[in-house]
Amino acid sequence: MGRQPCCDKVGLKKGPWTAEEDEKLITFILTNGQCCWRAVPKLAGLLRCGKSCRLRWTNYLRPDLKRGLLSDDEEQMVIELHSQLGNRWSKIASHLPGRTDNEIKNHWNTHIKKKLRKMGIDPVTHKPLREEPCLHSSPQVPAEQVEGKNTTSISATCSVSPSSSCFSEKAEEIQLPRMEWPESAYLYGLDDLGGWDFTSDHLLLDSFSQCQRAALDQESWKFELF
DNA sequence: AATACTGGCAACCGCGAGAAA
DNA sequence: GTTTCTCGCGGTTGCCAGTAT
Numbered sequence: 001m002g003r004q005p006c007c008d009k010v011g012l013k014k015g016p017w018t019a020e021e022d023e024k025l026i027t028f029i030l031t032n033g034q035c036c037w038r039a040v041p042k043l044a045g046l047l048r049c050g051k052s053c054r055l056r057w058t059n060y061l062r063p064d065l066k067r068g069l070l071s072d073d074e075e076q077m078v079i080e081l082h083s084q085l086g087n088r089w090s091k092i093a094s095h096l097p098g099r100t101d102n103e104i105k106n107h108w109n110t111h112i113k114k115k116l117r118k119m120g121i122d123p124v125t126h127k128p129l130r131e132e133p134c135l136h137s138s139p140q141v142p143a144e145q146v147e148g149k150n151t152t153s154i155s156a157t158c159s160v161s162p163s164s165s166c167f168s169e170k171a172e173e174i175q176l177p178r179m180e181w182p183e184s185a186y187l188y189g190l191d192d193l194g195g196w197d198f199t200s201d202h203l204l205l206d207s208f209s210q211c212q213r214a215a216l217d218q219e220s221w222k223f224e225l226f
Numbered sequence: 227a228a229t230a231c232t233g234g235c236a237a238c239c240g241c242g243a244g245a246a247a
Numbered sequence: 248g249t250t251t252c253t254c255g256c257g258g259t260t261g262c263c264a265g266t267a268t
Contacts, residue, residue: 016236016262038253054254055237090256101256102236110234 013047017056021046025053026061059102066098070107078104079112083126 013021028044034057037050046053070078074096081092089101089108096104108123116123 014238036253049238051239051254052237058255059236087257105257106235 011047012049012052014052017060021048022056022061025057029057029061055102059100062100064098065100070096070099070104074099075107075112078108079116079126082108082112 024044024046025040028040032043037054040046040050040053041048044053048056077096078092081095085091087105089105093099093101093104113123116126117129120129121127122129
């Protein structure tokens with residue numbers, strides 16, 4: 001006997017979420033909390049699969065999410081954790097407050113993998129791709145290409161550890177983190193989140209910077225929607 | 227200006243683990 | 248102990264914006 005699908009897919013909407021759907025989901029979860037994702041779409045009035053609702057919430061709508069590029073520190077931590085845990089993105093994400101497994105996975109696949117390869121490090125094993133020292137002596141990857149025109153030469157003893165000096169040299173490429181709330185979350189005042197039972201001790205409200213607050217103020221017109 | 231290509235990211239899919247019956 | 252169900256995870260896909268030709 002096969003497993004039943006997580007939901008009846010007939011008549012369900014797929015694809016990108018609209019602001020209206022986001023609003024419904026946020027309203028529902030802020031009111032009722034997270035439980036029984038299978039029932040959420042029906043109760044919230046959404047033509048979505050429960051699984052889709054959960055993903056949308058955990059990856060995009062959760063108010064404790066950081067958004068924007070990973071910081072240098074976060075990126076180094078991801079590399080360190082990946083060397084220990086492998087592709088266990090949720091475990092890695094649990095060490096990075098405000099970051100989702102999906103976000104980290106995407107960042108790894110689109111940015112970090114390439115950086116490591118350019119540096120002569122195998123992103124899977126975290127070991128040098130070749131026996132010879134990485135970067136400089138690589139015939140395929142000229143140092144200029146690797147480090148950019150403005151950087152000075154890197155030590156030829158690029159260690160296996162991703163937290164080595166090789167990485168700090170790349171710091172200039174990495175933008176500072178830009179924390180943002182998901183657009184839909186702007187629909188809610190911060191005070192509305194009071195009493196919201198986040199079990200995670202990583203709740204980021206405390207670290208919500210003045211910058212974001214200013215941004216929130218700028219988005220205040222959206223509050224008029226309610 | 228139009229088209230092709232590429233990279234980044236949100237979302238989907240299928241599977242496994244664990245809980246509940 | 249077995250079956251059924253839900254949730255969460257990791258891999259993959261597809262869309263879209265930006266860039267190159």
